Amino acid sequence: xxxxxxxxxxxxxxxxxxxxxxxxxxxxxxxxxxxxxxxxxxxxxxxxxxxxxxxxxxxxxxxxxxxxxxxxxxxxxxxxxxxxxxxxxxxxxxxxxxxxxxxxxxxxxxxxxxxxxxxxxxxxxxxxxxxxxxxxxxxxxxxxxxxxxxxxxxxxxxxxxxxxxxxxxxxxxxxxxxxxxxxxxxxxxxxxxxxxxxxxxxxxxxxxxxxxxxxxxxxxxxxxxxxxxxxxxxxxxxxxxxxxxxxxxxxxxxxxxxxxxxxxxxxxxxxxxxxxxxxxxxxxxxxxxxxxxxxxxxxxxxxxxxxxxxxxxxxxxxxxxxxxxxxxxxxxxxxxxxxxxxxxxxxxxxxxxxxxxxxxxxxxxxxxxxxxxxxxxxxxxxxxxxxxxxxxxxxxxxxxxxxxxxxxxxxxxxxxxxxxxxxxxxxxxxxxxxxxxxxxxxxxxxxxxxxxxxxxxxxxxxxxxxxxxxxxxxxxxxxxxxxxxxxxxxxxxxxxxxxxx
Ligand code: NAD
Numbered sequence: 200x201x202x203x204x205x206x207x208x209x210x211x212x213x214x215x216x217x218x219x220x221x222x223x224x225x226x227x228x229x230x231x232x233x234x235x236x237x238x239x240x241x242x243x244x245x246x247x248x249x250x251x252x253x254x255x256x257x258x259x260x261x262x263x264x265x266x267x268x269x270x271x272x273x274x275x276x277x278x279x280x281x282x283x284x285x286x287x288x289x290x291x292x293x294x295x296x297x298x299x300x301x302x303x304x305x306x307x308x309x310x311x312x313x314x315x316x317x318x319x320x321x322x323x324x325x326x327x328x329x330x331x332x333x334x335x336x337x338x339x340x341x342x343x344x345x346x347x348x349x350x351x352x353x354x355x356x357x358x359x360x361x362x363x364x365x366x367x368x369x370x371x372x373x374x375x376x377x378x379x380x381x382x383x384x385x386x387x388x389x390x391x392x393x394x395x396x397x398x399x400x401x402x403x404x405x406x407x408x409x410x411x412x413x414x415x416x417x418x419x420x421x422x423x424x425x426x427x428x429x430x431x432x433x434x435x436x437x438x439x440x441x442x443x444x445x446x447x448x449x450x451x452x453x454x455x456x457x458x459x460x461x462x463x464x465x466x467x468x469x470x471x472x473x474x475x476x477x478x479x480x481x482x483x484x485x486x487x488x489x490x491x492x493x494x495x496x497x498x499x500x501x502x503x504x505x506x507x508x509x510x511x512x513x514x515x516x517x518x519x520x521x522x523x524x525x526x527x528x529x530x531x532x533x534x535x536x537x538x539x540x541x542x543x544x545x546x547x548x549x550x551x552x553x554x555x556x557x558x559x560x561x562x563x564x565x566x567x568x569x570x571x572x573x574x575x576x577x578x579x580x581x582x583x584x585x586x587x588x589x590x591x592x593x594x595x596x597x598x599x600x601x602x603x604x605x606x607x608x609x610x611x612x613x614x615x616x617x618x619x620x621x622x623x624x625x626x627x628x629x630x631x632x633x634x635x636x637x638x639x640x641x642x643x644x645x646x647x648x649x650x651x652x653x654x655x656x657x658x659x660x661x662x663x664x665x666x667x668x669x670x671x672x673x674x675x676x677x678x679x680x681x682x683x684x685x686x687x688x689x690x691x692x693x694x695x696x697x698x699x700x
Pocket of ligand 1: 393465498
């Protein structure tokens with residue numbers, strides 16, 4: 200029996216509590232596994248709930264369901280307009296229930312419900328609508344006239360998709376996997392991050408309610424083992440992964456071995472280039488926010504290397520420090536909270552290790568963060584802003600994934616571009632200037648996937664993804680949809696003319 204969100208027992212936090220079953224193919228089923236995955240709030244340490252920890256048999260069952268339904272054609276043979284309508288309905292339902300969804304995501308990963316709604320919910324519904332629009336306008340079939348006459352070029356669903364995601368923006372990441380896979384006509388097995396599995400079940404039910412047929416979507420909560428089983432399954436045609444560069448490299452190697460299609464959204468160490476003509480007062484909050492404090496610094500697109508002209512260095516650093524001090528840490532449910540916890544004690548230790556490393560290598564903290572008083576039950580660290588950073592220091596080269604910003608001084612714009620490009624990563628970036636055209640010219644010279652002028656955001660209808668170690672492939676809009684498709688060329692007999700519609 201398929202349960203809808205409304206028919207589940209009402210609880211204070213919808214989707215929380217102990218979930219004894221797995222959501223496979225749009226139905227609640229008993230797991231084969233006898234182990235559970237416990238979910239705790241990173242803000243308070245309180246238990247939020249549990250789900251079954253999917254074992255190999257459970258993952259295999261999910262893939263079998265996905266394969267059977269893909270072969271049946273029940274979803275892939277629907278018209279693209281029908282599939283688009285289901286995605287738009289899912290976006291509407293998510294919007295209607297944003298209160299419940301953001302409360303659950305907040306309990307699992309620690310951001311305030313308002314931040315979840317704006318930084319994850321808005322882009323999630325945006326990408327669903329973007330994929331719906333892309334599917335509606337897409338040239339699914341095209342007749343080309345080539346050297347032998349006519350060839351019919353078709354685009355077809357890639358098949359069964361295995362999706363593996365991180366915990367930092369789980370609502371947005373789920374939408375960016377379900378959206379393109381469903382728009383293309385694929386079936387999909389999602390392995391959420393072990394830290395945030397509850398919202399994945401809640402959202403999968405919403406997609407079922409929006410009209411995704413039985414069998415098309417499954418959720419297999421688990422960690423690395425479940426992920427590897429999914430990657431290695433011969434009936435999975437494509438892996439789409441969002442997570443760290445290290446895990447992405449391991450997954451890509453396994454996919455390479457099996458010649459499996461694979462797209463990767465990985466880490467970043469992006470640069471914000473502040474130009475000498477920046478209007479500091481208007482832009483300082485957004486600069487500090489997108490540089491390092493967004494989502495407590497746990498953002499792949501964080502621009503944690505802030506490149507500032509030496510002529511305005513002190514003034515910019517002092518404005519950054521004053522702004523960072525306004526990011527008040529607190530419980531996600533407390534009024535006025537600007538900074539949530541880090542996801543785990545391990546992540547907090549790692550961030551503190553980078554702060555120590557920065558000092559050891561000669562950087563100077565203009566603001567030094569630490570564990571705030573009164574929040575000892577959570578994994579909180581307040582912001583650090585380093586000055587005197589050179590681009591060869593560890594803090595300038597490695598992704599920290601916490602509220603730590605490195606300010607690097609430059610003398611010429613060419614030098615700033617060189618520093619921005621001197622990175623193993625290339626995911627995001629920004630230019631801060633009063634001359635937008637000048638900003639665009641500089642943006643064109645930075646080897647990175649997305650940039651903002653005087654702000655940063657992800658446009659749901661434009662390609663998003665990384666250069667270099669930040670990934671392979673693009674998500675969002677038409678480019679995102681294309682990576683879930685195979686192209687086929689059907690050559691017509693020589694001299695044959697297809698009747699015009
Ligand atoms: P992670 O790589 O440790 O884990 C991500 C997911 O992959 C989890 O579900 C995990 O269980 C699974 N996993 C890990 N190793 C695996 C393996 N060998 N085989 C199969 N599955 C495996 O990353 P994380 O710490 O959870 O997330 C933070 C990272 O994600 C950061 O590097 C961040 O930049 C990146 N990220 C990137 C984007 C993007 O769009 N580019 C978005 C969000 C997060």
